[in-house]
Amino acid sequence: MKIDRRFLAVAWFVILAFTVSAWANNEVELNRKVKKVAHELVCLCGCGNQVLDVCTCAVAAKERKRIKNYLQSGKTQQEILDIFIAEKGWVVLSAPPKKGFNQILWIFIPYILPIVSVFILFYFLKKWKKKQDKELEEDWEEEDADYNDQLEKELDKFED
């Protein structure tokens, strides 16, 4: 069977292009993963607890490289985080883990408390509402009239 050499060349080129783009994609994807893991950690270089994915110091660059190597060797995010925790303690995490007592920080303070407070406030508002027998039918024109009155008054003052 005779195969067209031009066809082979094209096929080779296509395969190469795919490989290169797959490699490039992998690289982008890998960097994205590194960033994701680094976001969970802080840089302990002493420049004040900056999150590892944004810290600009040399230590941070080295740690990011380490994360990249771990990811390439097939470790999962959790496994990598565990390695860092084992090495440096909980302070290496950029936020406390979302479990146990820390749930107070993660769930109670930012969500439950505000929602409960809305209801409490609403309860008070209802209590404070004047007991009125009949609903005052407020007219929209009235508001405009208020405006005009006030303007009139101010203008008078202005003329003085």
Place this chain on the structure above:
Amino acid sequence: MTAELGNFSLVLAFLLTAYASIFSIVGARINNQKLIRSCENAVFGYFALFTLGAGLLIHAFVTGNFQLRYVYEYSDRALPMFYKVAAFWAGQEGSMFMWVWFLSLFTMIVIAQNRKINRRMMPYITGILSIVSFFFASIMIRGETNPFDLLPMIPFDGKGLNPLLQNLGMTWHPPSLYLGYVGFTIPFAFALAAMITGNLNDLWIRSTRRWTLFAWTLLTAGIILGGQWAYVELGWGGYWAWDPVENASFMPWISGTAYLHSVMIQERKDMLKVWNMVLIILTFVLTIYGTFITRSGVISSVHSFGVSSLGPIFGVFLLAVMAVTLTLLFNRLKELKSDNELDSLLSRESMFLYNNLVLVAMLVIVFFGTSWPFISEAVLGQQSVVTSTFYNQTNVPIGLALLLVMAFCPLIAWRKSSVKNLRENFVLPTIIMTVSGVLLFITGIREGYPLTSFCLCVFVLATIIIEVVKGARARYRITGEPSLIALYRLIWKGKRRYGGYIVHIGVILVFIGITGSSAYQVEKEITVRPGESFQLGEYNLRYVKYSDYESAGKLSISVIMEVYKAGRKIDVIYPQKDYWKKRPEQPTTEVAISWDLRKDIYIILNALNRDGSATFKAVINPLVVWLWIGGIVMAIGSTIAIWPDKREKLRLLARFASEVSA
């Protein structure tokens, strides 16, 4: 000589603060007007002495008197004159000095403003403000934190100012922030005096309305200037990192914002008296708390430029302030209780309360986030760190809730809104919002949070513009003035109201900047050789070449970089890295920014390699510039609201007259 004179002035000033603290209050108790006036004069005295001391310290910096430990620590011969003056507040001693100097200045102004009015409260106000000055003065005369402390020898040169502080931000950010912090002490002192004397109506609020706004404006400006500084100097691509010290300035800002909204309810409806007291006390306490956590070193931070043993002293002061204020509050609780009454659940009043709720929720999140390292250590025995990872996640919903309240507020009338009125007010902004939302969706903004945020921003802007146009039109109908003049007079006749709206427009612009830059940031780290280029979003960046040059105290490496868009050169920028002779281990970056109204192209030179190739961090930060524009708009709005108003003054004087005759 400088040190002796400086110390002498500080000790004398310290004694005068003690005198004014004690005898102003004694004078009020025994009703001795002479004693009270003498204490007011003591304030003028300690202000003069603090001014003398500050002048001496600045003189020492300018002339390079390195025998003063403080001058030695924070400056050197090579430092440009400009920064020699600003080095005054580079460390803790000078910061405390600036604080107490501002406070004594403000106390003096308050005394001058109230020579004839508020006479019952004034001695207490003088006393309380002097106690705070006394506290700061007592820290300054301690050996360890004394700005005039001498070294045993005369060094040839100083250690130099931390390079990160050698930025224009250093001149404006700290003073502005401190003016804000100190400014809130004034309404705080009035609130305490109101509780002590039992003048519990809204007079203390009206008397300090402009002080509060002044403090709030300066604190806002300080925070935004700090963000700007971090953005151009620290080089990580952002402006706000939720660092403990940033939080320390943000917390009193939140409670101060809640306060300046909720006092309006007290002025109108005589409600919420206890709540307003709590908010102003909280705001003051939080300004001290901020100093406590940054100076005690309990939480590490990028701002830890001078950690010391001041933690416990501030802790004790904090506890004492809380004990005194809470006792006062409990004593007056019965009298402060008001007949809370609302005309309707759907009223501007209730919206203000929801605004307060959202702000307090935000405050609680930031407070617990910032304090969690202590709490976790105490409860779990586990050290922990809380960074932006936590705050960004938890504050987004709260931020949107705040936008929502801001959107509804101007549409809902005071006292009561009828359904008909609501419907009419909501239709147009809703249409505008929906149309913009669809347009945004078509142009590719489809993620939930940013889309919601942008839509709400449009809604708020629409409501404000409609409101202003409506007012200007009404004026035009009646007076026939040309529309621009009608608009100007409308704003000028209602400085408070329209100043407030302008501030809100600024806030919205800030929200737009935050949303754009946090949701659509594009970032890349790349190494290229001279002559090569790389793609960043729709831009092409070409690294042309580098050059190095020496200047005062540093070696700079600067890169020429061209920015192309669709093949056309649109800008040339110069990212730079500085190596400081005194601190070679701490090179600093000079970020290069090519900006327009849509985005910043933000380039950091991370490293220059031996072969001439350079590693850059390149970021596209969409809409960041709106943050700074928003800041300026907020400043304009609040200046309008602060501007003296003749009618307000007359009303206030009439109130004083009726108080006296009553």
